[in-house]
Amino acid sequence: MPIQYYIYLCLALFSIGVIGVLTRRNAIVVFMCIELMLNAVNLLLVAFSKMFHGYALVQNATSTTGIDAQIFVFFIMVVAAAEVSVGLAIIVMMYRNTHSVDINFLNRLKN
Amino acid sequence: MSIIQILFFALSAFAIISAVMVLVSKNPIHSVLWLILVFFAISGHYILLNAQFLAIVNIIVYAGAIMVLFLFVIMLINVKKDSEPQKQFLVKLLGVVAGGSFLTLLVALVKQTAQMQGRTLLMKDGVIGLIHPLGKALFTDYVVPFEISSVLFLSAMVGAVIIGKK
Incomplete structure (x- = not known):
């Protein structure tokens, strides 16, 4: 499978996430679009790890080149889980103060 | 077309359609359910790439834990689907144009990069996953x-x- 196909798929998913962040006003949906972008990047990291692993296997049959990328994906998932727990707590707190999850209410932070 | 290519295109179409439905759905609960489908499609891609550990972790952590947390918060704060304020049409259009130009720019960039030409990736072989x-x-x-x-x-x-x- 050519690497370009995976790059195009991940770019499409990432751009859909960007469009969601730009066009939606519900803070929870914006947050979900950020998760979508994180997942697109994860998939691209795994695809590149397999690409470099394939080239390293030609030289050395026991090579583990590319395993770093999969460890990175694991750590990205860890950080995303921590981020979601704090972010959703912030959204719940914002809903308690303003009775809305509209991100335009957040411009009150500047006063 | 080999079976791997058929699976790749089917999973890609599934992922992109579900991701678009996340944006299009008015009800946030429907968005969460569509996003779970995106995560399942991405896990399918991981299995296709023989990254079995990440496929399972993706299902357990994302589809299992994080999306349940989202559903829990949406049900806790009880967002009415008709009370959600919509952005102006012009702002929405500008957002779509900005995202589309971003996609077009990066696709053009990848298309002409010499390092990406003719590189293939290992699908089912390799033990690193x-x-x-x-x-x-x-x-x-x-x-x-x-x-x-x-x-x-x-x-x-x-x-x-x-x-x-x-």
Whole structure:
């Protein structure tokens, strides 16, 4: 499978996430679009790890080149889980103060 | 077309359609359910790439834990689907144009990059996605980041409790 196909798929998913962040006003949906972008990047990291692993296997049959990328994906998932727990707590707190999850209410932070 | 290509295109179409439906759905609960389908499609891609550990972790952590947390918060704060304010049409259009130009720019860039020409990736061969090599790397070379991530989890837990208690 050519690497370009995976790059195009991940770019499409990432751009859909960007469009969601730009066009939606519900803070929870914006947050979900950020998760979508994180997942697109994860998939691209795994695809590149397999690409470099394939080239390293030609030289050395026991090579583990590319395993770093999969460890990175694991750590990205860890950080995303921590981020979601704090972010959703912030959204719940914002809903308690303003009775809305509209991100335009957040411009009150500047006063 | 081989079976791998058919699976790749089917999973890609599935992922992109579900991702678009996340944006199009008016009800946030429907968005969450479509996003779970995106995560399942991405897990299918991981299995296709023989990254079995990440496929299982993706299902358990994302589709299992994170999306349940989203559903829980949406049901807790009870957002009415007709009370959600919509952005102006012009702002929406500008957002779509900006995202589309971003996609077009990057696709054009990838298309003309010489390093990406003719590179293929290994699909079902290779052992780096299995649990044994990953666990070995995680607990030898990456043991310090692993421990730091546990501290990160602790601080996130404490932070979430403190923010939620007020």
